[in-house]
Amino acid sequence: MSATAKSSSPAQRSTLLACAAVGATLLMLIALGHDGRRVAQLFALASPALVWLAWPVRGARAHRVRTCVVWLWAMGFALDGVIRAYLLDGYQAAPDSSLIQSAAANTNSREGAEYLSMHWRAMLVWSGALLAAGLALGRFAQRGARQAMAWPRWAVPLLCLALLVSTVAYLSKPWRRLHPVLFWSQWSQSVQALRAGWADQQQQRDTALARAAAAAPVVVQEGPATLVLVITDSINRDNMALYGYRRATTPRLLAHKAQLGDQMVVLRNAWSVDASTVPSLRNMFNFGLPPEQEPQHVLALARAAGYKVWWMSNHDDVAIEQQHARLADVVDIVNRTPGRAGASLDGELLDCVREALEDPAERKLIVVHLMGAHPHYVLRFPAGANPFDDQVDDVEAGLEKSGRSAWVRRFRQEYDAALLYHDSVVSETLQLVRTIGRADGYRAWMYLSDHGQEVGHGSNHAGHSPSTASGYRIPTVIWRNSAAEPYRAGTGDRPFRADWAGWTMADLLNIRWTGDATDRNALGEGYRWVAPVLPVKVSSFED
Known part of the structure; x- marks a missing residue:
């Protein structure tokens, strides 16, 4: 082994450790909030940060910029994973489900504070996990490559594959829209649209009254x-x-x-x-x-x-x-x-x-x-x-x-x-x-x-x-x-x-009225029970 190779070995190990630690932390947090192939899709969207850590940056200022950008990039995915994990743990729901979007659209700052005061224990646990991840990501983001070095044979093809898969991920709309920045921006717009729709429903009410009149109900x-x-x-x-x-x-x-x-x-x-x-x-x-x-x-x-x-x-x-x-x-x-x-x-x-x-x-x-x-x-x-x-x-x-x-x-x-x-x-x-x-x-x-x-x-x-x-x-x-x-x-x-x-x-x-039915009236002679489909297992609806 040459003197140059020997001198670069500690830096090489440090960079490999940084990439592995950042990648493992991201993969763990993504897996908390996603399942199946979505874990791979989100990891592909996050992988440019890993590639950049392996790319040599010599200048001190450029190094600081990279450290900051990589940390912010990784924290975006970390925050997304923790929020999703909290919702799955507490409500068995995704953030774009009607349950969560309705609750968000129907919540103001005071109610948010009151919710926090009741559920602060669970939120504290997840916030602690996010804080630990942030400290780990910040520490290892500083260890990116600072100089050119001789990489193992397997490293270069792996980095090229990561770039290729990441490129495909960003070119694919179904994958791209999972990116935390895009997803939560669109989520916020959906919640605002839902709230705006609730705030102006006079037309729907007029339609409901007209529909009722057309049915000619009688007492x-x-x-x-x-x-x-x-x-x-x-x-x-x-x-x-x-x-x-x-x-x-x-x-x-x-x-x-x-x-x-x-x-x-x-x-x-x-x-x-x-x-x-x-x-x-x-x-x-x-x-x-x-x-x-x-x-x-x-x-x-x-x-x-x-x-x-x-x-x-x-x-x-x-x-x-x-x-x-x-x-x-x-x-x-x-x-x-x-x-x-x-x-x-x-x-x-x-x-x-x-x-x-x-x-x-x-x-x-x-x-x-x-x-x-x-x-x-x-x-x-x-x-x-x-x-x-x-x-x-x-x-x-x-x-x-x-x-x-x-x-x-x-x-x-x-x-x-x-x-x-x-x-x-x-x-x-x-x-x-x-x-x-x-x-x-x-x-x-x-x-x-x-x-x-x-x-x-x-x-x-x-x-x-x-x-x-x-x-x-x-x-x-x-x-x-x-x-x-x-x-x-x-x-x-x-x-x-x-x-x-x-x-x-x-x-x-x-x-x-026209369209009346009796088989769903619990007081009626013709009542016919049909068990609802709930998201939980119920052993019997008659207990």
Whole structure:
């Protein structure tokens, strides 16, 4: 070996180590957020940085520029991988999925801060991984080749192959659009377009009203009629004493059930098909049909049939307001604080419910949209009103035995306290509809949640959960006064889908129209259950 070759050997080893370390770090982070061939595609897009590290740069200034550019380049791929890994771990979703894009389009700065305050532990772990990767990449990016050297025979063909594959990757549009800079730029534009579409939907609402009028809906029951529809957020029926939970979270609903008997039916096998609010409400009010089928909207049908419609909400939510609330005759949003985690309590809506029930309109549909137990749980009940705080009972012991962390057990206590307060509000809406109005008139009340919530039921997680059955298990309860027909035997044991709730709502409103169907109405004689396709395995929809 010549003297020149010997003198260059340490520099050569340092450069090879730098390329290998940067390449291995990138490959690991890319694999966290991607699978299959996409890992190879992203690595091909990232490989120019490795080639540049092997290319000799003699000048000190040029060396610093290369170090900075290579580090920034690599960190772009690292950040992309960590974000995707976080979303996969917490939500089993890609960033361009409708779940994530809807949530991003429906989020403001305050809600983002509130989300961070609840999920900072998981985010801290992933941020730590990103920081470690950044330090490693920064250290090895400084060790790029500074002088010409004799490379092993295998190195030159390998670098040429890397350049060739990278060139192909950048020439291919399907590959190129995966590049973090392009992907996240386009993702941001998609979110902005989605938000803009929500902000201006008057034309879609006009179309929905015209479509409803063309269907010529009629009310088949004479006399005054009132339906109070209570839609809540993030309630898992497994945490309700009404459904057999071991904590006393629903004493007032249990009292109503004991008093009302068969007039109040508890659908014990109710499921949502969506794990987040926006798609769930769209399915509820559009009869579970996709937009391309031009479905009817329940509120538009009710108005066309002669109902006066109210929408009262504790949500400050532009998507829901534009897609649904503005179809009503009267809109009352009591929560004026941006962010769904605002501190406005659901009880603020009770005066609005009373006023609507006292309105002289002959036929009324009153939609009450509650925050329910949407995180933060601690904001869903009055301060100091948590009887389960630090309570050692069977529920706490079971969670501890299942290996649930202290913070998940604390969230379960807060969640159950939220359900206890929620029970008082929901029960009061039922009490109001039972007592206000003409004694000879038809009155009905329906209560259900948009989706469930995971609070240590199937995993060590608290919050929205599209990856566990708890994210889809919801309560559904229906009451009708004596002016209505009795429920059919076994109605409470029927499995129920929230995306079919529109058919049941129409039955409670006694509306019939062109295109009406009965096989999806849970109260109907011809009901035919079809199990939904969920992204999680459910052993039985009848449990």
